[in-house]
Amino acid sequence: MSNTKEYISSEKYRQMLVRDGDRRFQEWHNRFLNYQQAYLEDMNKRKK
Template sequence: MLVRDGERRFREWHGEFLRYQGEFLKDQHNRIRELENLRKSIYADHKRRSQESRDEFLRYYYKFLAEMRRY
């Protein structure tokens, strides 16, 4: 009787443990996914802003060269 009760309690405890472990791993995967999405959005924003800055620089550079050719 005591052995069966111990086995039952162990199975209950182990089931709870596996549920908590599953929730923890699911939460961990969600956090990793969120961080990866954030990293991708930051990278895309940086790439876009770098391209805009480069375009603006080239526009002013060509404008400057055109002014220099006039003299």
């Protein structure tokens, strides 16, 4: 195993950051939608 570092281009790094941001947003958005659905179901139960 060599000690030389493998450098990546700035464009490849930018693409990695964009994909990571998209993944994090999807995780957050799914959690938000689940929370929203649970909240609305709870509100409907309280109305009855």
